[in-house]
Amino acid sequence: MTKSYYEFFCPVKIVAGHAALEHIPYELSTLAASRPMIITDKGVRAAGLLEHVQGAFAEGDMEVVEIFDDVPPDSSTTVVETIAELYRERGCDSLIAVGGGSVIDTSKGVNILVSENASRLADFSGVGVLKKPLKPFFVIPTTAGTGSEVTLVAVVNDPVKGVKLPFTSYFLLPNAAILDPRMTLTLPAHITAMTAMDAMTHAVEAFTCMAKNPISDAYAVSAIGKISSNLIPVLNKPDDEAGRLELAQASTMAGIAFSNSMVGLVHSLGHSLGALCHLPHGLCMNLFLPYVLEYNLPQRREAIGELLLPLAGAEIYARTPAAQRADAAISTIRGLRDELHRRCQLPRTLAETGKVNREQLPKLAEMALDDGSILFNPVEVDLDDALAILERAW
Amino acid sequence: MKKPQRLNLSELNLGPVKRPYVVLMLEIIGRGLEAASQVDEKIRREVERLPPGFMFEMRVLPNGPRMVMEKTEQGQLQYLGRQAPRTPDVSLKFKHLTHAFLVFSFQEGTAQAFANDRLLLDGDIGYSMKLVRCLNRMESMILPKFVAQRALKRYPTLSLPEKLLGGSRIYSRLAKNLVWN
Structure with missing residues (x-):
């Protein structure tokens, strides 16, 4: 299918692989920066990950001027404004986010305030x-899942108004994403699985939804292949640096794909489930993915069929008749979910989460x-359709 | 016998008519939504869940045609014309006049226009989705099926009486509103 028009944009430099962290001082110097502030959370600090970053700076003759390590899981404008104040007090000139989605979005918010020399983040929503x-x-x-290192969006809670403030601008894209296998080496199995399925869903939806385009397709297919080939081996051998790097790259590639092609109904249902029942985003993605693909089959049989190649490999793809490839692709995803459930108890249904009541389905x-x-889902969805999918996912 | 050729709008020189056509269509959409919010139950239910005084606009960047609407105290949508008394809560912005023309001449569906980066959405996403559903519902009611099918991802299941009755209600309310205003 040829797309009549599309746009693609990703100016983020990818610095990836062995000793990637050690490239940071040089990369900062090319941007005329020398006084970085690190923004992170207690979990990253406790896992000892910051030591790798600090070590890279110490050997690179560059000082980390300030470290803020108290970003909460659900960050807020108050936190952003506090960090921005600290940045100014300490005379920093650049920012380094070390963490997952909340840390990255918080850092994007801080960058708005310190660059605009402003004090109220809400003014830039x-x-x-x-x-x-x-x-x-x-x-x-x-983590290897959110893809926030290559997205132009940030969402930050406004505790005064009780709303989530969205920020969208090309200027929010980082200058560089540093993918170093040391940073994901100690991720526990269930988080590795959840975040990988988050990235898998980004890629699958980018490839199957309405804004798909040839360039993001290439990123999406490659990301799916890397996750399919490396997730189970990494769970078998968590200290597999090469496999960890493959998953990190897949997450970034999936992020590039979906930030240009958007996502669809898996995310609509997943965002709702996450908000109402306080379940992790990756878990929600893993849960709904096959049910939504089945729903989208009438419009997207060919595209879903193409995914059998990166999901199952060339041999299975070649011996599966073209008409059966879409169903086989969905079965492969179901098989992967079964394996993740067996290994990490990652829920496959709403009932398996143990945190959802059936009475909540209409609200969801x-x-x-x-x-x-x-809006970007290829098949129209009304209330009855959404409810029917939720019932199937029960 | 020569096969009749299907009309291809892209082959015609429509430059001079684009602006007046988009201006007219924005007015029709505004008046149509106003009428539909008074008589169509599904649209009324969507509007009910918008906050009091909610205001939105559809416009063409940078300073092109514009349509502004507001939720009244009676819980209906009111067409305010081309001027907004304040910054609207939600803004749907076409990047160029041609993009608006593509959508309003039903060459490109609304969702496809979003997917093709023709349209920018500024404001609360949840409210915007309600507005998109209102627009879709109105289009399905007032447009002939073969036209609405080009604008929508899926044409809803509507019985002939439902379509005729619903559509005529909206049209007659629209006519009344035009006379009274």
Whole structure:
């Protein structure tokens, strides 16, 4: 299928592989920065991950001027404003986010305030409000799933108004994403599985939803192949550096794919489930993925069929008749979920989560219809459709 | 016998008519939504869940045609014309006049326009989705099926009486509103 028009943009430099962290001082110097502030959370600090980063700076003759290590899981404008104040007090000139989605979004918010020399983050909420480049900003992901290191969006809670403020601008994209296998080496099995399935869903939805385009397709297919080939081996051997790097790269590639092609109904349902029942995002993605693919089959049989190649490999793809490839692709995803459930108890159904009541399904369906990603789903979804999918996922 | 050729709008020189056509269509959409919010139960239910005084606009960047609507105290949508008394809560912005023309001449569906990066959405996503559903519902009611099918991802299951009755209600309310205003 040829797309009549599309856009693709990703200016983030990818610094990936063995000793990638040690490239940071040089990369900062190319942007005329020398006084970085690190933003992270207690979990990253406790896991000893910061030591790798600090070691890279110490040997690189560059000082980390300030470390803020108290970003909460659900960050807020208050936290962002506090960090921005600290950045100014200490005379920093660049930012390095070390962590997952919350740390990265918080750092994007901080970069807005320190670059605009402003004190109220809410003033910059919306699309395209920012009009000029921000301070040098690097991201070091410590999970392999969100893809936030290559997205132009940040969402930060406003505790005063009780709303989530969205920020969308090309200027929010980091200058560089640093993928170093040391940063994900100690991730526990269930988080490795959940975040990998988050990345898998980003790639699958980017490839199958309405804004798919040839360039993001290439990233999506490659990401799916890397996850399919490396997730189980990494769970078997958690200290497999090469496999960890493959998963980290897959996450970034999936992030590049979906930030250009958007996502669909898996995310609409997953966002609602996460918000209503406080379940991790990756778990929600893993849960809904096959059910939504089945729902989208009438419109996307060919595209889903193509995914059998990266999901199952060339031999299985070649011996599966073309008409059966889409069903086989969905079965492969189901098989992977069964394996992850066996190994890490990652829920495959709403009932298996143990945190959802059946009475909540109508509310979940209603919330999903108000999620922006539903717009990009190839098949129209109304309340009855959403409820039917939730019933199947029960 | 020569096969009749299907009309291809992209081959015609429509430059001079694009602006007046988009202006007219924005007015029709505004008036149509206003009428539909008074008589169509599904649209009324969506509007009910918008906050009081909620205001939105559809416009063409940078300074092109514009349509502004507001939720009234009676819980209906009111067409305000081309001027907004304040910054609207939700803004749907076409990047160029041609992109608006593609959508309003039903060459590109609304969802496809979003997927093709023709349209920018600024404001609360949840409210915006309600508005998109209102627009889809109105289009399915007032447009002939073969036209609505081009605009929508899926044409809803509507019985002939439902379609005729619903559509005529909206049209007659629209006419009344035009006369009274």
